[in-house]
Amino acid sequence: MASVTITNVWKYYGKTVAVKDLNITCNDGEFVSVLGPSGCGKSSTLRMLAGLEHISAGDIHFGDTRVNDLEPKDRDIAMVFENYALYPHKTVYENMANPLRLRGESEDLIKKRIAFAAEMLEIEHLLQRKPMELSGGQKQRTAIGRAIVREPKLFLFDEPIAHLDAKLRARMRGELKLMQRRLGTTMIYVTHDQLEAMSMADRIAVMHNGVLQQFGTPQDIYNHPVNEWVAGFVGEPPMNFIDCDIVDEGGKLHAVHSSFKVALTEGHAKLLNGALRDKSVRMGIRPDQISISVGSGSGVDGRIKLTEPLGGDTLVNVDLKGADQVLVKTNPDFSGAMDQACTLTFDTSRWHFFSKETGVAYF
Numbered sequence: 001m002a003s004v005t006i007t008n009v010w011k012y013y014g015k016t017v018a019v020k021d022l023n024i025t026c027n028d029g030e031f032v033s034v035l036g037p038s039g040c041g042k043s044s045t046l047r048m049l050a051g052l053e054h055i056s057a058g059d060i061h062f063g064d065t066r067v068n069d070l071e072p073k074d075r076d077i078a079m080v081f082e083n084y085a086l087y088p089h090k091t092v093y094e095n096m097a098n099p100l101r102l103r104g105e106s107e108d109l110i111k112k113r114i115a116f117a118a119e120m121l122e123i124e125h126l127l128q129r130k131p132m133e134l135s136g137g138q139k140q141r142t143a144i145g146r147a148i149v150r151e152p153k154l155f156l157f158d159e160p161i162a163h164l165d166a167k168l169r170a171r172m173r174g175e176l177k178l179m180q181r182r183l184g185t186t187m188i189y190v191t192h193d194q195l196e197a198m199s200m201a202d203r204i205a206v207m208h209n210g211v212l213q214q215f216g217t218p219q220d221i222y223n224h225p226v227n228e229w230v231a232g233f234v235g236e237p238p239m240n241f242i243d244c245d246i247v248d249e250g251g252k253l254h255a256v257h258s259s260f261k262v263a264l265t266e267g268h269a270k271l272l273n274g275a276l277r278d279k280s281v282r283m284g285i286r287p288d289q290i291s292i293s294v295g296s297g298s299g300v301d302g303r304i305k306l307t308e309p310l311g312g313d314t315l316v317n318v319d320l321k322g323a324d325q326v327l328v329k330t331n332p333d334f335s336g337a338m339d340q341a342c343t344l345t346f347d348t349s350r351w352h353f354f355s356k357e358t359g360v361a362y363f
């Protein structure tokens with residue numbers, strides 16, 4: 001097992017800057033997910049950890065050892081990629097045995113390790129099959145099995161379940177998390193899927209354009225996003241953003257929009273400390289932090305544009321006055337219809353304000 005420290009790491013490909021001054025510390029035994037959209041530098045980061053890519057600047061340590069100049073084979077890591085890279089002519093057993101044979105391990109140890117991994121991954125009955133006789137999920141398990149048998153210091157997984165179907169992905173999320181907890185091996189897991197990162201990781205490193213935006217627990221990142229970009233990327237359906245003005249009325253701050261005037265909680269007003277008085281801000285609120293009722297009332301005036309029943313929930317698109325729209329997540333028996341007037345109530349204990357200029361969160 002090992003901790004991983006990434007210190008001021010940069011990655012250039014010619015003039016392209018793929019990773020900018022990255023700092024992440026992953027504790028021994030921790031499951032850290034690197035999350036971000038396509039091209040944000042996730043794989044570049046992982047490949048530098050693996051030793052497959054030169055580090056342009058900065059340092060990477062495993063425990064106390066600086067690994068910048070260590071060959072991949074000397075780093076004691078196991079990688080799993082999206083495209084499993086199994087040997088097509090070898091059986092599942094032989095695929096899993098391969099890294100141990102290369103290391104010159106005894107047949108006895110190979111057998112024991114494979115039995116352990118195969119039981120954990122429930123592929124004992126597949127050991128004599130070849131990859132072409134396996135389903136996508138079974139191939140994936142074989143690739144993971146091949147990583148487990150090495151008993152490495154560190155797992156590096158790059159979108160290992162990205163292409164599986166939704167149901168299998170949901171199951172593999174649980175299984176991978178359980179496997180990592182049972183083995184206690186430090187894991188760095190790259191994904192563009194926020195649900196994967198949220199559901200599995202101890203901490204998430206959110207990246208955008210090669211820059212680390214926020215590094216924290218899933219709860220931290222969901223409840224206290226540091227900027228508008230993180231707030232919009234994490235959470236499904238995504239957070240609503242509405243521009244409004246902060247107005248002082250009788251000593252109390254309000255968020256004012258053509259559809260509403262809502263008072264700030266005392267705590268939030270204190271946080272702003274008057275700094276935003278008479279300023280325009282971007283308000284952010286998640287679809288499940290808005291409640292909706294049909295008809296006009298005291299609250300935020302809206303008009304139902306569209307309802308989308310999803311079985312367990314209903315999503316309601318609501319037009320506000322002006323050009324703004326919000327998405328509301330409500331209960332499945334919501335009865336509103338298109339074009340009906342409705343009233344919204346914001347959970348003001350959980351909304352967010354961002355600077356319109358910099359995107360940085362005030363709270």
Ligand SMILES: Nc1ncnc2c1ncn2[C@@H]1O[C@H](COP(=O)(O)OP(=O)(O)OP(=O)(O)O)[C@@H](O)[C@H]1O
Nearest residue numbers: 013016017018037038039040041042043044045192
């Ligand atoms: N070998 C390379 N040569 C030149 N540019 C590269 C190379 N590999 C990656 N890049 C560029 O570096 C940036 C980061 O790429 P990277 O593969 O790390 O992204 P990613 O976050 O893994 O994306 P994805 O989710 O699509 O896999 C991108 O702009 C990409 O085009």
Ligand SMILES: [Mg+2]
Nearest residue numbers: 042043044158
């Ligand atoms: Mg990638």
